[in-house]
Amino acid sequence: MLNLEKLPGLLPDEKLIRLYRRHPVTLFGLYMGIAITFIIPLSAYFLIRGMLGNFFETEAGLTLFVLFVSMFLLFALLFMFQQFLDHWLDVWILTNRRIINIEQTGLFTRVRAEVRLYRVQDVTSEIKGFMRHMFNYGMVFTQTAGERMRFTFEDIPEPKEASKLILQLAERDQRTHEQEITSEKPSDFFNSSP
Numbered sequence: 727m728l729n730l731e732k733l734p735g736l737l738p739d740e741k742l743i744r745l746y747r748r749h750p751v752t753l754f755g756l757y758m759g760i761a762i763t764f765i766i767p768l769s770a771y772f773l774i775r776g777m778l779g780n781f782f783e784t785e786a787g788l789t790l791f792v793l794f795v796s797m798f799l800l801f802a803l804l805f806m807f808q809q810f811l812d813h814w815l816d817v818w819i820l821t822n823r824r825i826i827n828i829e830q831t832g833l834f835t836r837v838r839a840e841v842r843l844y845r846v847q848d849v850t851s852e853i854k855g856f857m858r859h860m861f862n863y864g865m866v867f868t869q870t871a872g873e874r875m876r877f878t879f880e881d882i883p884e885p886k887e888a889s890k891l892i893l894q895l896a897e898r899d900q901r902t903h904e905q906e907i908t909s910e911k912p913s914d915f916f917n918s919s920p
Contacts (some may be wrong), residue, residue: 735840737823743895745890746818748881749863756809761801765781767795808833818879822895825868827877841877845870849892851885857867868892 774791781787785884797834826840846868853864858881866879866889880889 733819733826737821740821740823742819742821744820744888744891746879746882748813748816749861749883751857751861751863752881753813754809756806756813759802759806759809763799763806767798770795784804787797818877818882820892820895823899825877825892832867839877841870842903843892843896844903846892846896847871849889849896851889853885866892 771791771795778787782791811833811897815828815836817826817828819828822843824840824842824889825846826838831837850869851864851868852867853859853862858864861883862885863881863883864885866882866885868877868879870877879885879888886919
């Protein structure tokens with residue numbers, strides 16, 4: 727579980743409500759890629775053995791095959807590892823005071839954005855496609871009045887429930903924020919002498 731004390735800019739009385747990641751079904755393409763990655767060298771071995779029967783009996787042929795298969799596996803698995811990291815490290819954190827969006831955009835680049843819940847104006851959920859309906863995952867769009875106009879939660883489980891929860895927390899935080907503003911004393915800006 728995520729420890730909120732590790733987040734920068736922790737607000738007073740802030741509590742973790744939900745941590746969202748993409749649905750595990752979205753990794754299906756990666757699983758298929760891993761399976762194909764191991765099938766290709768095996769099929770190449772049997773194909774070469776069937777066409778050139780004595781290719782693997784020579785030391786040069788066996789060395790070339792092992793070299794090319796090793797390079798192929800190294801690059802394919804590195805690419806798939808990067809895809810998995812991109813999937814796993816994309817996180818949307820919902821607290822009782824703000825939404826934090828952390829996106830991994832490569833091996834060494836991470837983008838972090840946040841919005842206070844009282845700035846949320848509208849939340850929309852969207853489920854498109856057969857697979858998304860079957861496994862109940864989709865997108866949640868959060869419209870804000872801030873610099874970044876729209877936060878997008880990508881392929882998260884149960885998007886309708888997530889959008890309802892965000893709206894409830896936003897309304898609660900807006901009421902709290904209004905109370906904070908009305909409880910502050912007005913400044914003596916107009917009463918000051920030049």
